[in-house]
Amino acid sequence: MSQSIDYRIARALDLVGEQYPAAASGPLPIRNAPSPLRVFLPFVAQRSERRNRRNAESPKTLVGKVLHHMTLRADKQWHDSGITLSPGESVSVSANGRLFLSRALDVSIGPRTCLWYRIDDGEIHRLPSDIGTITSKAGGRLYFQVALPGAFGNRAGETSTESPPPPMDGNIEIEIYSGSGAEDSPDLPEGWHYYWRLGEGSIYRKCDDESALCCDTHGDVGIIKYPIEQPLTDDMQLSWSWCVDALPSTLPEHVQPTHDYLSIAVEFDNGLDLTYMWSSTLPAGTIFQCPLPWWDKRETHWVLRRPEDGLGIWHKESRGIKEDYMQAIGAQVPERIVAVWLIANSAFQSGHGKCKYREIKLGPSDAQQAIF
Structure with missing residues (x-):
């Protein structure tokens, strides 16, 4: 060839x-x-090995009262959490699930790679782990989106038009707790x-x-x-x-x-x-x-x-x-x-x-x- x-x-x-x-x-x-x-x-032959490696990971959770639960899909939209943070206020987030680029090949990513947030229309940030703390400096409404790293064309969180992300299926489940209950990066x-x-x-x-x-x-x-x-x-x-x-x-x-x-x-x-x-x-x-x-x-x-x-x-x-x-x-x-x-x-x-x-x-x- x-x-x-x-x-x-x-x-x-x-x-x-x-x-x-x-x-x-x-x-x-x-x-x-x-x-x-x-x-x-x-790579195809290692499909089962990758799945077993991921299944062996224990989901991380937080203890406390859940303020809000959300199910997110890769729909290129920012979703309102329904939570408005005061200046300096923190919430903790626990996330589980996977987004699949290919179910047949078991190519997928987890929350620590794909869960993004922003306060009002501020700059985007990625949650650095499956559990994390979000602190709002100026206060405002909390929004979430799941997307591949590099999917955004600017810091405001608009989807890139130069290199549009591929379609993905699957869900990311997130629970939001009051206060700072997760370790900082x-x-x-x-x-x-x-x-x-x-x-x-x-x-x-x-x-x-x-x-x-x-x-x-x-x-x-x-x-x-x-x-x-x-x-x-x-x-x-x-x-x-x-x-x-x-x-x-x-x-x-x-x-x-x-x-x-x-x-x-x-x-x-x-x-x-x-x-x-x-x-x-x-x-x-x-x-x-x-x-x-x-x-x-x-x-x-x-x-x-x-x-x-x-x-x-x-x-x-x-x-x-x-x-x-x-x-x-x-x-x-x-x-x-x-x-x-x-x-x-x-x-x-x-x-x-x-x-x-x-x-x-x-x-x-x-x-x-x-x-x-």
């Missing part, structure tokens, strides 16, 4: 994206990776924040010894960003150390339903980002466009390591960003780096990913700026 036919079939099955970054002059083919179709078949290190398109989470925190930044993802997704302004010079380098204890996927990560991974990335002023990742099976040097809608035009992945390199031990890295950009993406080179990202995704297969980062620095080799 020729690569073009193979790709067209994979594209028709929504296994890969369009492979056209916005700033590139043409398609960027997958390099050093197996056919998406050869990955899809093992762990604080992020200074300067870092969750990327609004994917919403808040509880994935990242300072490690206990505070010398490293810990990442623990299990059936959820999150990106934290560190805004920075650095010119993309010839000697610009990103250096860091990472220790990966567990990867969230056992299958190659370059197709949509298996795209669970851990990585560090740099974002450029042209809207693109280049992300360095561990892979469960793809060889080092594999380069591919993100297989997900919207991201396929913006994000390029570069595999640096796999389990054979050593899980559970620290590895030090240093990358020449401009040289890597030209090799991975090409076309017109951007002028500046505008952010460093940490990315964790385990939403598709409900696996468990765990890693640590330290000594993250960006800049010319002789004048790097410490980020963590």
